[in-house]
Amino acid sequence: MTLSTLNRTLLASTVAGLFAATAMQASADLSSRYSDTDGDMVADIPSDESRWVDPSTLVFAYTPVEDPAVYADVWADFLDHLSEVTGKRVQFFPVQSNAAQQEALRGGRLHVAGFNTGGVPVAVNCGGFRPFAIMASEDGSYGYEMEIITHPNSGIESMEDLAGRQLAFTSPTSNSGFRAPSALLRSEYGLEADEDFETAFSGSHDNSILGVVNRDYDAAAIANSVATRMLARGVINEGDYEIIYTSETFPTTAYGTAHNLHPELQEKIQEAFFSYDWAGTPLETEFANSGEAQFIPITYEEHWSVIRTIAEANGVTYDCD
Structure with a gap:
């Protein structure tokens, strides 16, 4: 857990540097099916x-x-x-x-x-x-953090230890379940998916968490809000997994x-x-x-x-x- 706290601090600066370097604010990229005459980046209600x-x-x-x-x-x-x-x-x-x-x-x-x-x-x-x-x-206040978790006794104690192991993502469109951890593993640790570690896609944060708990995956990138609710419902228990990474807060x-x-x-x-x-x-x-x-x-x-x-x-x- 102390590693998690340290990584949260490191991640804040890493994210700021990485994303400031890659782009100014992304522009709207709406399908041609829609219009955005007011410039708010979302589809207008049809005028017809x-x-x-x-x-x-x-x-x-x-x-x-x-x-x-x-x-x-x-x-x-x-x-x-x-x-x-x-x-x-x-x-x-x-x-x-x-x-x-x-x-x-x-x-x-x-x-x-x-x-x-x-x-x-x-x-x-x-x-x-x-x-x-x-x-x-x-x-x-609102939001959640991306966490990378592993099962106890997996031998994974740090992000570097993911090399050569399997990391579960949720789906390619997920922020905390794929995009944020992929960008940060690449930029901060030099770890490229399917080159430096094996990947799997579970379909949901629930599945990723249960997959780690049941040792189907060595580790997983998850949204901690989902884990919190699963703990409260008794689906999983404290100590079923360990956190090696915690991100900044996302919407x-x-x-x-x-x-x-x-x-x-x-x-x-x-x-x-x-x-x-x-x-x-x-x-x-x-x-x-x-x-x-x-x-x-x-x-x-x-x-x-x-x-x-x-x-x-x-x-x-x-x-x-």
Whole structure:
């Protein structure tokens, strides 16, 4: 744990140097399917009213997790509130992968969603996602850290020890589960994926954590907010894994809408998020485990600046068309 604290300090300076050197703030890279006349880096609501969508049933999806059924129950009360505010039926869509969630948005089958941190730029640029909220604590603070974890007695005590071992990522679009650790391993430690260490993709942070605990992987890059909630539910226990690296704080899951929903419906959806009373709800019970207690407004341009720069440091482009 002392190594983790030291690495947090080292990482802050490393990230600042790396990302300042690689790019000024990344520019919008929207698919040609969308327009951005106001320059806020997200798709405009179509000016042609005939393109507006006003479905009788809203489809909502939360970012993929190891057991989607658990989160159907967690979100049930909020979705009742969303239904009441919008006057629409609301259906929970238990997506199995980040790719499936992105495709559902792009294909017009998903209306309201929470996308994982690294998936937000993909959803914005390729799917017309319009993020407007994230979860935050009572005092308005928000975010999570990327951690690299290993199982006890793995023989891995430092980042250098990953050489020749296996490191699990979640998916190629994940910030903490792939992009941030890849950039930092390369820049700070000279470790290149699939050259200096073996990689695997687990599909979700839950799977990566359980994979380390069960010794399927030597180590994994994870979002610590997911681990905190798994600990609180008793899915894993203290001492099941060790932390060798902790990052600076990143923004967490972003919530938003498809760009072509009727403007009044988009306003109602935002109203539902910001008027929701968390007290005594399953949402409070689950997310209090990671210190979250409310939805607060955000903008993609401001709050995802560091995430876009991490993506640029990894050479990510959005060839959506």
